[in-house]
Amino acid sequence: MSTILIVDDEEDIRELIALNLHRAGFQSIEAPDGITAVKMARKSAPALIILDLMLPQMDGYAVFKELRNDTRTSELPVLMLTAKGKLDERITGLSLGADDYITKPFSPKELILRVKAILRRTEKGPSASVVEIGDFRLDKNNLKFYLSGDPVDLTATEFKLLLSLIESPGVARERSELLQKVWGYSDLIQTRTLDTHIKRLREKLGGNGSRIETVRGVGYRFVSTTHAS
Amino acid sequence: MSTILIVDDEEDIRELIALNLHRAGFQSIEAPDGITAVKMARKSAPALIILDLMLPQMDGYAVFKELRNDTRTSELPVLMLTAKGKLDERITGLSLGADDYITKPFSPKELILRVKAILRRTEKGPSASVVEIGDFRLDKNNLKFYLSGDPVDLTATEFKLLLSLIESPGVARERSELLQKVWGYSDLIQTRTLDTHIKRLREKLGGNGSRIETVRGVGYRFVSTTHAS
């Protein structure tokens, strides 16, 4: 999740890699042998493992298989380090399901590039933080709102208000409920602020402003389809 | 709180339910028959409908279908009241899409429990959208940030910035990346705005400000544990 695990039996190599990673802004932890590597992978849940194939005792292939066989580590991306020219190693590595490989000796630059590439590739999409109903799309990660694909500028308060309404489509939300959720006001407070913000929202929604319906005496409601009659 | 619509032809039952709901803090309105029920549901937009299946003229199934066919009421949760032992009624009811059912005679306690359960279920949006790392908790729904449980006021920009950093803990985000994600700036723009906001964030984070580390020449990084390398 946060760090990169370097597995190599040569300390010089580990230090070299760690240094370059650090310069590029990555944290790293190191393991000198396969057994330690597997343990650290399970415990520290790194974002990526850089794995040398030449290891004493438990070699890189064995480490790799072990990682893939444990649910805690089976999805971790692995960048394999192979000796130059050993083509069969490359082939075996990739066919086993490694995410990439790089040959020794390698240039630091290339290493970083590959690391970034892998992380970019495997980086999880934002955890379903997009609310989408019809033409409405609310991106909670970037606090952005799109209407029919076109971005619409909303202030933070407007965003929260719209989100509160859209979260329960078709259901009326009481004024006090909305004031609580958006402003944090306790009940019993009487204010016209809500009305004003509803108005501003409707304006920004243009023709779709009617999707926010007034429920007299209760509050407001977001409807997914504007109803006729 | 929210209004609940009670639909039953027997006045005694309606009163009984209404009384218990009231004691539990809910408001209620009542309809003695299906036609009235549909009208009231459209007009009053209740948060929940308690619907008896045995009704004169328009029976519960018909009411239910009618509700689902109208956009104003199609999303309303329905709690069905069925006669005891009529298993086929339960099956039909649930397969139609009712949110829950309860058999007559029922205990008031159980009724309230189910009502609360449904409201809880339907009020919470499907996506809880809370990012939590260590003492840090970001609530994307309410744009609120808590540090060790205590709320900390962040502006919308600060919230987005912190979110961007926290989304990939331990990994440095480049300046251009952050400017793109938070401000929507394209690259090549040179500005000190990012620095300033990082500073303001660190201030508001107090002692935890050091969790945002500077990666010289690259950008910034959020670390879950202070200092490591």
Added chain:
DNA sequence: GCGTGATGCAACGAAATCGTCACCCCCTCC
């Protein structure tokens, strides 16, 4: 150490945002 470039920081003015108020309209119930 020294110099260079990157970052930290404080202050400031501009702009956006917010909440309130007054006034009007509309709906609903007599």
Added chain:
DNA sequence: GGAGGGGGTGACGATTTCGTTGCATCACGC
């Protein structure tokens, strides 16, 4: 159709928030 209450709307001032600027400070390569 009249009264009363709730909601719509426009305007305004206060506040918050933002991005920039200038200068101090720091890290890193030499």
